[in-house]
Each structure stands twice: as structure tokens, then as C-alpha cells.
Amino acid sequence: MREPRISLTAGRTGTGKSHYAAWELEEYAQQSVKNPFIVLDMKPLNHIGLAALPRAKAIIIKKNTQRLNWKRIIQENPRLVVVKGKGVELETIISIYTQIMQICYDNYAGQHVLIEEAHNFAGLHDTIEPVKQLVLEGRGAGISVQFVTPHIQDFSKTVYREAELIIGKTLTQQDIEYFKGTIPNYENLNTQLKKYEFIKRTQEGETSIVRAGKRTTKHYG
Ligand SMILES: Nc1ncnc2c1ncn2[C@@H]1O[C@H](COP(=O)(O)OP(=O)(O)O)[C@@H](O)[C@H]1O
Ligand SMILES: [Mg+2]
Secondary structure (H helix, E strand, O other), rough: OOOOOOEEEEOOOOOOHHHHHHHHHHHHHHOOOOEEEEEEEOOOOOHHHHHHHHOHHHEEEOOOOOOOOHHHHHHHOEEEEEEOOOOHHHHHHHHHHHHHHHHHHHHHHOEEEEEHHHOOOEEEEEHHHHHHHHHHHHHHHEEEEEEEEEOOHHEHHHHHOOOOEEOOOOOOOOHHHHHHHHOOOOHHHHOOOOEEEEEEEOOOOOOEEEOOOOOOOOOOO
């Protein structure tokens, strides 16, 4: 079994973080057709292309979507791309995704979850309970979580400390200060970054510059 992993991909809008996170998910999905995943997206299109992976299915939360039996849906569909349809309230989506994360934590050893706009679930002062459980205890059950956010200043420090970091080029002094404390040689690496490149800092503290390989599914982000 692969090592369960918590990762955080952060960067300004347009730095390519969703594209990169989805590429990592594709790599994992291609290792074995049995590898399960759940993508929790906050936009209608962004990651919908991932539903073209073998055995995967997309579910669009619409404005008038009735209550769904998520436990059953997850049981029947080991690879799910869940997306927020147009006009659906943020509160509704947060509540549904919270429920899904709780189900993953309670029932699914070996699950892999990708969470977009993750500051909504792992905020600086208000990280939801299932995220705390997934991050602090999920790896023991073989659960991996990929967090993606453009808002590092609003993001949970607890998750940040636990995560492998993948950071796009930073322009503001405030963000530079933020990463400087945890990533060795950060300022120097940051100035070297080209378009769609990221600084990666593993949980063991090793740093390198990385970029996504070729995507097999279409990215709409
Ligand atoms: N490595 C890459 N190679 C080519 N195009 C990329 C790459 N990374 C991102 N893009 C493109 O750049 C745009 C923004 O990428 P996206 O990942 O959606 O940004 P973000 O999530 O950081 O806002 C998209 O059109 C995407 O297809
Ligand atoms: Mg994005």
C-alpha cells in the first residue's frame, strides 16, 4: 500500500495549482484502477474532466438537488468527482462536503480526497471537525488528503504543519514572510520559479522545484 499523504497546494489564482493537484491525482489513479478517490470541487467545471478516468463518475450538486444518500453513493462509486453547480449556496456545499468527509473518515480506510478552495473547510480559526480528524488521524487509516487553496493567510495552521507543501510563485511580502519560516531557502527558490512551477517541501523537509507532467484528462480550471 502507498504511504498515506497530506498535501497542500497553494498559490495565487492562475498559478496552475488545480492543474497540478489534479495531475497528482491522475498519477495516483493510474497506479491501480482499484485506487479510490473523491474530488470535492467548488466550481462547476474545473475538475469535471477527472470523471473521464476509468470507473469515475461526476455528481453535480444543483440548486434543487434533494438530499442524497452519500454513504450509498460513495459505497457504489469508488471514484467520484463532486462539483458545485451554478447558483448553489456556499453554506449548502460546505454542509454536503462536511458530511462526505465524515463518511470518508468513518468508513473508508485507504480513501483519497482532493478538496478545492480548502480554506472554506480548514480555515485559520474554524477548521471543520472531519478535516481535523482526517488530517490528524486519517493517515493511520491509510487516508490521503490533498488540499488546494489560494488563500494561505486564511488557511489552517494545523493542516499546514502536517502537510507536504506545493507552493506557487509568491509576489506579496506578506506571503513570502509566511513561507520563509517553514521552507528552507524559500526566497531564493521563489525567485527561480517559472510559470506553472512550484516549490515542493516534503514532510521530511526536503525542498525541490516541481511542475505537473502531462495530463491525461482535460483541465477546465
Ligand atoms: N503545467 C501546465 N501546463 C500547461 N498549462 C497549465 C499548466 N498548469 C496550469 N495550466 C493552465 O493554466 C490555467 C490556470 O491553471 P489552474 O490550475 O486552473 O490555476 P489555479 O487553480 O492556480 O487558479 C488553466 O487554463 C490550466 O490549464
Ligand atoms: Mg484552481
